[in-house]
Amino acid sequence: MRTIVVGTRRSQLAVTQTQWVMDQVRDQLPQDWQMRLEKMVTRGDRILNVTLSKVGGKGLFVKEIERALLDGRIDFAVHSMKDMPAEMPEGLTFGAVTRREDPRDCLLSRRGEGLEDLPENAVVGTSSLRRQAQILAYRPDLRVEPVRGNLNTRYQKLMNGQFDAIILAQAGISRMGWTDRVTGILPEEVMLPAVGQGALAVQCRKDDQEMLELLEEVNDPVTERAIIAERTFLQAFEGGCHLPIAGRATVDEEHIRLRGLVAHPSGTPVLREEAEGMEPVELGRRLARELMEKGARSLLEEVKKGMEE
Known part of the structure; x- marks a missing residue:
């Protein structure tokens, strides 16, 4: 018998994504195997008062989880592919890349406007320099301000009036069941997505042959x-x-x-x-x-x- 420990960040979106992968893997499990979820807090979850680009980028969301993999405390981890740094630590690999959902970014605005209809000087929340650059290229009259926190926190800040609109990944919104809150999908001509956006990365140890064979079934x-x-x-x-x-x-x-x-x-x-x-x-x-x-x-x-x- 083997108990597979699956690591994830503790945000609602991260847990939802991880449970979806676990459901796919469960169908392939040998009869006497079981799985359990291990929710982890990363440095990126703890540092919320500084933009990502100032404190080392999105690798902040994966380093502790990768360390737990290397130490053998967890057996595989599920990440948003767009959060994965380009370089992976020695000894780890992608056991699977899931079928991509809509990779585009979307706009959620307080008053229901799309990007074209936001008034001049409207405040748009994003901590992504990629999104900031493309928004200002398309609408230089808007103001872009940093917003951190999980999806629930960001949405709350929007509805509290701190922002006129926020930009999020459509795939995450879909997985949260929030598509009715979207006021505009941003076409790729306006907002080219982040590398990996819309796909999930299932990471494991390179030498765990059993796990690699199991995860192969989830790979697209x-x-x-x-x-x-x-x-x-x-x-x-x-x-x-x-x-x-x-x-x-x-x-x-x-x-x-x-x-x-x-x-x-x-x-x-x-x-x-x-x-x-x-x-x-x-x-x-x-x-x-x-x-x-x-x-x-x-x-x-x-x-x-x-x-x-």
């Missing part, structure tokens, strides 16, 4: 190919998932189309490029090179310098 190969292309693109910029970088791959049979964006948080400049190919790693590297030729690396260095000041 089409989403996995798209994620490899996007994460390779991100890795080329040394992985800063808190930086204003966006990437979105679509897979049509063997063919992959990858769109990438690097921007300044002020909304200008915004560098965009797209590429197509068959091999995800080569495609991700090629798109990154093309954006670097347009000046993406020096732009990101300027952004990093600004964040350190």
Whole structure:
């Protein structure tokens, strides 16, 4: 008999996502195996008064969980793929990448407006430099202010009048059953998603063969190919998932189309490029090179310098 301990952050969305994966895995379990959930508090959950880009980015949400995996305290963990840093600790791997849900961002506004209808100087809440850059590129007349906390906290801040609108991932909203609260889906031409957005990462130890075989049943190969292309693109910029970088791959049979964006948080400049190919790693590297030729690396260095000041 084996008891599988599954690690997750304790937010309602994280638990909901993890329980969904556990339901998929449960169908594959040998008869005498069982599972239990281990809710964990990460540094990113504790530090709520500073924007992510100031305190080390989204890796803050996974480091403690990865340590628990390496120590053998948990057997697999479920993360939002967009929260995963580009580099993974030695000894860990993705046991599965789940089928992607809608990867787009969405707007929730207090008075029911879409992005086009928000009044001038309306305050939009997001702690993502990627979202900030693209919102200001599209609507430079808006004000963007940081908002932290789980989805419930952010929604409460919106309804309390601290913001006129907030931007969230549509996939998370769907998993929470909140689609009726959405006042606008943001098209990818306006808001290119974060790398990995809409997919879940199921992480385990590389040497746990039993777990790898079990999780293989949950893996979606089409989403996995798209994620490899996007994460390779991100890795080329040394992985800063808190930086204003966006990437979105679509897979049509063997063919992959990858769109990438690097921007300044002020909304200008915004560098965009797209590429197509068959091999995800080569495609991700090629798109990154093309954006670097347009000046993406020096732009990101300027952004990093600004964040350190």
